[in-house]
Amino acid sequence: MRKSYDFSNAKPNPYARLLKRQVTIRLDEPTLEYFKNLSLEMTIPYQTLINLYLRECAATHKHLRLAWETPKGSKPA
Template structure:
């Protein structure tokens, strides 16, 4: 069956979603933070990892700067 395909004629196009691809990472997050997002997930019906991603994406889009002081 593969002999029937001519890859040169397929007209490849760039992936329009390439900017929205996600990358799997490992990150250490405090249990209380995860619990917070899990409780938000229960009330909204959105998975907690998606909520974390949405929150971080909002920080990027709005150019939020970290403002914290150490005591």
Template sequence: MIYIVIMKEEYDFSQSIKNPYINKLKKQVTIRLEEDVVDYFRVLAEETGISYQSLINLYLQDCVRLQRKPSLEWMSNA
């Protein structure tokens, strides 16, 4: 069976609603990561079938959700 789709000349969008996900779009940034960090997420990507960039994003989203803060310990000059 062959279906032919005929487009209308005009469409009425007066009842349309704004995309609710527009504020959740991703923002492209440049970030420098150490090689071992990238390697770690690439191995996870191979195991899970999810891209390493997506895995890094998922991990960071989890940090935001749980309000995780990095443990910073500075060496003293003593």
């Protein structure tokens, strides 16, 4: 191993923009269990499956159909 290295001719990594970024996300238990069980079937880490699903949603511009429900016994605003 050298004592010093010359990086003056180094080029930026062309794949750096493709790297993943670590984020914290809160998932409900049934959703997490779904992806964990699916990961066992497919032998892929569940984090990778979640990323693949979200990537596909973003690539296809998938729109969510949200239907907010009010808790039982409460009145809508």
